Amino acid sequence: MEKPTDMSAVALVETNAKPLGLQLVNSYMTNKKSSPQDLVELAHQVSKADEFVRANAGNKLSLIAEQIKYLQEQARKVLEEAKKDADLHHAACNIVKKPGTTYNLYKRESGQAYLSILSPEEWGPACPHEYVGSWRLEFDQSWTPLKDVERRDQENLMVTKVLDHQLALGESDFFSGLTGEKANVQALTAEQKS
C-alpha cells in the first residue's frame, strides 16, 4: 500500500469564515495550524486507517477468495471424477457391470481400453495386455480406486450404522430421529468404542 506522504493529501474540513452567520474576526488565525506536526499526525492516522480498512477488506475478501478457490477445486474434482467415472463406464466391456464388483482396466495393443473381471494376479506373467488400474463399481455407479476401497467401506459402514439406528428408532420416531442427531452421534461413538 502506498503511503500518502504529501501533506496536502490530508483532507481537512473546509473552512468557513462566517460559521452560523457570525463573521469570525480573523479566520486565518482561527484556522492556523498550531504545529506542522498536527498535519503529519493526521496524515498518518488517515493512512493507518486506510491500511486497516484495506486490511480488513482484504481479510474478508481473501476469505471469500479462499472459498472460491476451494469451491473451484471442489468443482474441478467433481468434474474430474465425473469424467473418470464416465470414461470407465465407456471403456470397452463385454460384461454387464455389477455394483460391488472390482474391475480391472487393460489396454490392448490397438490402444483400446477394456474392463475385465480378471486381475493381473490371476493373469500372472501371461497377461497379454498393459494393466492400467483397478476400480470397484459402487451402487451409485461411481468408481472407487482399489487402494481407497477400505476407506470407502468404512464410510459406508458409518452410513449403514446411522441408517440402521434410524430404522431401529421405529417409524413413529422417524422425524424426531432426524433431528435427534446428538443421540445418533452418541450411539455411534459408543458403538465404535465397543
Add this chain to the structure above:
Amino acid sequence: MSKPQYKVADISLAEWGRKAIELAENEMPGLMMLRKVYGPKKVLKGARIAGCLHMTVQTAVLIETLTELGAEVQWSSCNIFSTQDHAAAAIAKTGVPVYAWKGETDEEYLWCIDQTLVFADGKPLNMILDDGGDLTNLVHTKYPQYLKDIRGLSEETTTGVHNLAKMMAKGELKVPAMNVNDSVTKSKFDNLYGCRESLVDGIKRATDVMLAGKVAVVAGYGDVGKGCAQALRAFGSRVIITEIDPINALQAAMEGYEVTTMDHAVQEAHIFVTSTGCADVLTGEHFSQMQDDAIVCNIGHFDCEIQVKWLNENCASKDTIKPQVDRYTMKSGRHIILLAEGRLVNLGCAMGHPSFVMSNSFSNQVLAQIELWTKHGEYPIGVHLISKKLDEEVAAAHLDKLGVVLTKLTSQQSEYLGIPVEGPFKPAIYRY
C-alpha cells in the same frame, strides 16, 4: 500365484442357479437315469475331465452327472457369450472349478480353458470333453506333454468333428476321439426337435407376429428345415420349401409342401427362414422384392446365409426396435424386419434348445466318456462313432419320463428277425 478356485461373474447368483438346475434336472431324464445306473458304481473314478462346453443350466446337470459318476471335473465355456452366470455360480459353489462368465474376451476365453488343465492335486487332465475343438487344439499344440495320459476325448458338435477329421488326416490327433455329434440321438433330435420348438419361440418373442395364414419360406429341408417347416405349418402358416438336393426336395413335396426357388417365392412370402448351411441364400435382389415388413431370420449354424451387409449398405435407414430386432426401411419405402442380425434366431431371440433335447446330447457325452475311460486301450487313435447300442441306451433313458412303454421281442420274434432281444436293433446304415 496358484490359480483361483473358480472364476465366475457373480457367485451370489448361485442360489438362483441352483433352482434353475433343479428345474432342468426334471427335464433331463437321460442324465438322471445315467446317474442312477452308473452313479453307485463310480465308473468314472480316477477320471480328471477337463470340459469346454457352453456353461449353461443344462451343462450344469451334465457336470453334476459326471461328478456323481466319480469323475473330477473342471469346466470352461466354449463360447464367450453363452455362459449363464447363475449356472456357473451354482456349479462353482459346489466346489467344481469353473472358469466362465458371459462376455469374456478372446484372451480371457483361452485363460479360462488354460485353468481347467491342471487339477487341484497338481495332476493334469486325463479326459477331454469338448465342443468346437478349442480345448482339443490347445492341448495338442500348447501342452503336448499331457497327451500321453489322456485316455480320450468326446466332441459335441459338427465344427469340432470336422476339426478332428482334419487333425486325423494330418496325423496330428494323438488320442482316441468320440464323435458325439453324429449319434442319432444327438443330431436327429437336437436339430429337428430342438429347432421345431425354438424357431417359432424366437420369431414370437421378437415380433409377436401371427403365423396363421402367413406364407413362410424355409430355405433348406435338412433336419433343421424339417423341424422349422413343421412348426410353422402347425401354427397355420402356408410353408414353401427351397432345396438343391432332389431327395430332400422330394421329401418336402411328399409332406405336402410347395417346393420352388427363392426367386419365385420371394414376392409371395411374409416370413423367411434360412436353414441351409450355405452362403448367400437371401440376397439384395431378394430383399428388393419382399413385401412390406417381411420377417427375415436364420437358424443355420453360420451367419452368412442372409446378406446382412447388403441390407446395412443399401437401406435408407435402420431402426433397432429392441435388441436383436432391426427394422430396415428400404429406399422403396418398404420395410424388412431382420432378427438376431442374421445369426441363429433361436439363440438370439429365444433360449436355444430346451433341456429335454439337450439331455439326449449330453447323455451321449456321458456314455462316450464312460466308454473311453473304462475301455482304455480298446479304442485306437482316431474318430469313433458311439455304438448303436449306446445310442439306443440314450433313447431308452428318456422313455420313462414320457410314459413310453416299449414292446419287447419274444425269443421267437428275435430269432425270426435275427435281432437280439436287447438290441442293437438297426444296422449302422439305417437312417431313421
